[in-house]
Amino acid sequence: MQNCTHYQVEQQERFLNELFDLLRIPSVSADSTKNNDTAACAEAVKESLLKAGCDIAEVCLTAGHPIVYAEKIINPSLPTILTYGHYDVQPPDPLDLWTSGPFEPVVVDGKIYARGACDDKGQMFMHVKALESMHATQSMACNVKFIIEGEEEVGSTNLGKFLEDNKEKLKADIVLVSDTSMISMEHPSIETGLRGLAYMEVEVTGPNRDLHSGVYGGAVANPITVLSKMIASMHDENNHITVEGFYDDVQELSNEDRIALNAAPFDLAEYQSELGIKNVWGETGYTTLERTGVRPTLELNGIWGGYIGEGAKTVLPSKAFAKISMRLVPNQNSHKIAELFTAHFNKIAPDYVSVKVTEHHGGEPVVTPTDSIAYKAAEKALETTFGKKPIPTRGGGSIPIIALFEKTLGLKTVLMGFGLDNDNIHSPNEKFDVVNFYKGIETIPYFHKYFAEMSQGEA
Numbered sequence: 001m002q003n004c005t006h007y008q009v010e011q012q013e014r015f016l017n018e019l020f021d022l023l024r025i026p027s028v029s030a031d032s033t034k035n036n037d038t039a040a041c042a043e044a045v046k047e048s049l050l051k052a053g054c055d056i057a058e059v060c061l062t063a064g065h066p067i068v069y070a071e072k073i074i075n076p077s078l079p080t081i082l083t084y085g086h087y088d089v090q091p092p093d094p095l096d097l098w099t100s101g102p103f104e105p106v107v108v109d110g111k112i113y114a115r116g117a118c119d120d121k122g123q124m125f126m127h128v129k130a131l132e133s134m135h136a137t138q139s140m141a142c143n144v145k146f147i148i149e150g151e152e153e154v155g156s157t158n159l160g161k162f163l164e165d166n167k168e169k170l171k172a173d174i175v176l177v178s179d180t181s182m183i184s185m186e187h188p189s190i191e192t193g194l195r196g197l198a199y200m201e202v203e204v205t206g207p208n209r210d211l212h213s214g215v216y217g218g219a220v221a222n223p224i225t226v227l228s229k230m231i232a233s234m235h236d237e238n239n240h241i242t243v244e245g246f247y248d249d250v251q252e253l254s255n256e257d258r259i260a261l262n263a264a265p266f267d268l269a270e271y272q273s274e275l276g277i278k279n280v281w282g283e284t285g286y287t288t289l290e291r292t293g294v295r296p297t298l299e300l301n302g303i304w305g306g307y308i309g310e311g312a313k314t315v316l317p318s319k320a321f322a323k324i325s326m327r328l329v330p331n332q333n334s335h336k337i338a339e340l341f342t343a344h345f346n347k348i349a350p351d352y353v354s355v356k357v358t359e360h361h362g363g364e365p366v367v368t369p370t371d372s373i374a375y376k377a378a379e380k381a382l383e384t385t386f387g388k389k390p391i392p393t394r395g396g397g398s399i400p401i402i403a404l405f406e407k408t409l410g411l412k413t414v415l416m417g418f419g420l421d422n423d424n425i426h427s428p429n430e431k432f433d434v435v436n437f438y439k440g441i442e443t444i445p446y447f448h449k450y451f452a453e454m455s456q457g458e459a
């Protein structure tokens, strides 16, 4: 903690306790029975921003969950950092796989366990506490604005409009986000891209009602069998995706970029053993880092139909369903991919079933520059606190609003994440290392400082 301010060391325990208060609120955006908690969480985030020193902090109502906006302008001639994060979390299910309550945060072996510990309450709160430290020690170097939303995990449906409606208010020089991962405490890194997402739901219908599988089975197509075959055909023997036109807009990496990407420390044996698998799987001709970072994929998120209750029921179901998502890379477009998928799914459906395809929320891929002042400031900040120059990596996840920051507000983003890939985000026993939480609080003020200094140099 050699680069921590006295204030940060003194307040460490309180910072953690205040994070725990946030983690106790079950702000599950997908669960409408939790709407009161989501609203309470927005209120708590607003209060924390006022306490941190913001002059303005407000809860902005939307058609969905509220957005928290806050700002502290210390000097209009200084650069402005717009910090983005989200206070909503994924549902905690399956509950029986948690070793402690998802909304009863605990520290075990130096790790905070709770839903949202890493994604994204823990990481978002680092920025609140970093601001509080800078404000308390009169060391703010930039103006700050905050957007903390409550709908990231359900596609940021109402945030796009908020950006459109508040262009003037949201004027800034850079967007700073901690909602991604780094390689490890030994290998700090900065994600320089996020994948896009197209999310589809399909329904396959056979006969007009459930049938006795003895009376009709073998003579009438079973929609579960048909759907399974259709799904299986979506990857060929090289695990390429067979949706026509799927790869048309995919930007191939240059050889130089591929070499750089694969130079990141990565231990395949450890990756496999940590996941309990004997071997990895994926598109022929690409490494694991490429498969998750720069190649598009197609995944089954869920499949259901027929009888899944206790015991056995002999039935030929009328319908089968699946949720299928595709991670996208530059220059794929989520709506175009959704259309290609729909056309393909209709085309491969045999005439003994009918199919229905619907599109859920999605988002566009982004690549963030590494030659910008903001990237260099982040690099120097991490180097200051980790003693090592961070390496650029590509993240596999998606944050739909990032593309809109650029499109609507003309702002680039720096993804300065402090999570680890094995933090179990979206999964039982989500965790965030206490040291990563403190490292974030320690590093963020350096970003502000270097960004101000480097912008000055530029002007």
Ligand code: BES
Residues within 6 Å of the ligand: 119, 120, 152, 153, 154, 155, 156, 179, 180, 181, 194, 197, 361, 362, 363, 395, 396, 397, 398, 399, 400
């Ligand atoms: N913070 C994650 C995205 C993420 C995780 C990026 C790890 C890079 C590394 C975010 O909260 C998330 O889960 N996004 C969703 C998309 C959303 C539309 C539900 C995702 O990636 O599935």
Ligand code: MN
Residues within 6 Å of the ligand: 086, 119, 120, 152, 179
């Ligand atoms: Mn997140």
Ligand code: MN
Residues within 6 Å of the ligand: 090, 119, 153, 425, 426
């Ligand atoms: Mn998430």
